[in-house]
């Protein structure tokens with residue numbers, strides 16, 4: 001098997017998405033640290049790999065691939081015969097829809113505001129901007145309700161088999177669940193609460209999201 005190199009930070013939700021998939025597949029890979037908090041991800045060296053300075057980037061067979069959706073679907077195809085993508089076309093579309101909702105509507109309010117303000121800012125000696133957190137609750141709830149309406153209500157988001165959609169949402173819930181507003185943002189999405197009770201117990205979640 002080709003050597004897989006993941007550039008990124010263990011704390012990154014998107015890096016965790018890729019690592020959850022790789023761990024679930026049982027693939028070997030190397031994580032090469034690129035820090036997003038000290039300017040390293042904006043260095044000319046890293047921007048040559050990822051022009052937007054985000055993590056993760058995958059390097060395989062001399063190819064550089066960025067964007068978590070592209071990385072995970074590639075890895076699932078070449079390493080797992082698409083075991084982590086539903087075969088049925090509508091379910092496959094639902095998986096991509098959940099990934100896009102997370103990218104476009106959930107990540108910014110949930111991680112960019114609630115988690116950064118509630119967990120990261122205080123951990124660095126700063127003070128949480130409560131107004132920013134309050135304003136981020138409604139858009140977070142809207143995105144979660146959209147995912148809830150798509151979720152199948154069985155063990156995983158799209159049925160009995162874990163999929164890339166779960167690997168997208170799990171790292172976000174790992175952080176959100178540590179914030180004081182977790183109960184408020186998930187109060188109207190009971191299926192996702194039940195999903196989280198089970199998904200959070202997956203052995204690889206404990207391994208990757210610690």
Ligand SMILES: N[C@@H](CCC(=O)N[C@@H](CS)C(=O)NCC(=O)O)C(=O)O
Nearest residue numbers: 012013014036054055056067068069
């Ligand atoms: N669209 C990108 C998003 C990746 C992303 O936002 N990663 C965050 C870490 S979870 C990051 O690199 N943040 C650093 C920054 O915005 O400067 C993907 O799908 O990979």
